[in-house]
Amino acid sequence: MKHANRTMLLMGIPAILLLLAGILLLWGGGAMLDSAEAMARQATDTGGQTPGDVEGYAMLAGLAGAGMGGLAGLAAQLFGMLLILYGGGVLLFSGIARLILDPGRNRLPAYRVLMGIACVIALLPVPELLKTFGRALWEGTIQPLPLAAAAAVCVIVFFSGRNTYTDRIFS
Numbered sequence: 001m002k003h004a005n006r007t008m009l010l011m012g013i014p015a016i017l018l019l020l021a022g023i024l025l026l027w028g029g030g031a032m033l034d035s036a037e038a039m040a041r042q043a044t045d046t047g048g049q050t051p052g053d054v055e056g057y058a059m060l061a062g063l064a065g066a067g068m069g070g071l072a073g074l075a076a077q078l079f080g081m082l083l084i085l086y087g088g089g090v091l092l093f094s095g096i097a098r099l100i101l102d103p104g105r106n107r108l109p110a111y112r113v114l115m116g117i118a119c120v121i122a123l124l125p126v127p128e129l130l131k132t133f134g135r136a137l138w139e140g141t142i143q144p145l146p147l148a149a150a151a152a153v154c155v156i157v158f159f160s161g162r163n164t165y166t167d168r169i170f171s
Contacts, residue, residue, distance in 0.1 A: 003163040003171060004101050004111075010160050011094040011118055014152075018087030025080030032073030039066035086121065093118035094160075103170055115164040119157045126150045 043062025051059060097114035100107050129150040136143040163169060 003168045004098060007115070007160045007163040008094055008098040010156055010163075011090055011115075011122065014156065015087040015091035015094070015122075018083050019091060020087075022080045022083030022085075022087060025076050025083060027080075029073045029075070029077030029080055032076060033070055036066045036069035036073055039069060086124070089121045090118050093121065101169075108169070111169075112164055115160065119161055119164075122153055122157050122160075126153055129153075 040063060043059050043066060046055070046059075093114050097111045097118065100114070101111040129146040133143060133146040133150070136146075
């Protein structure tokens with residue numbers, strides 16, 4: 001059971017970190033949307049007077065800035081939701097798999113299926129990360145972060161798979 005616990009930690013800790021990052025992005029995106037709304041209100045507030053040409057142009061510029069801030073807030077919230085789904089999916093399947101594993105009962109096939117689903121979910125961003133790295137290389141720049149992230153995910157999934165699909169699971 002020691003390797004099952006290690007596998008749960010190996011999959012669970014990064015998933016929890018991604019889940020927390022997604023929650024923070026969701027919260028930060030909401031704050032950006034609130035500030036964009038305040039910017040739009042401030043830009044359109046004329047104090048009861050008819051705006052002139054200069055004030056009208058300033059109002060348009062303020063509304064454009066509020067719109068860009070709103071789009072940035074929506075993008076942050078969308079990325080946060082994706083991180084929540086990704087981290088939550090890995091955490092959910094690996095957590096349920098660990099809960100059902102019991103050496104006295106015949107639940108090993110169910111554990112392996114659930115861990116396989118968690119590993120597939122964990123590997124979902126790897127092709128896009130490698131494509132991003134390759135595109136940057138093609139353009140003449142080196143971006144090591146996508147390659148490092150893809151390698152880290154592959155290493156985590158390799159060790160999780162080795163612990164799950166070999167006889168080491170009960171040792």
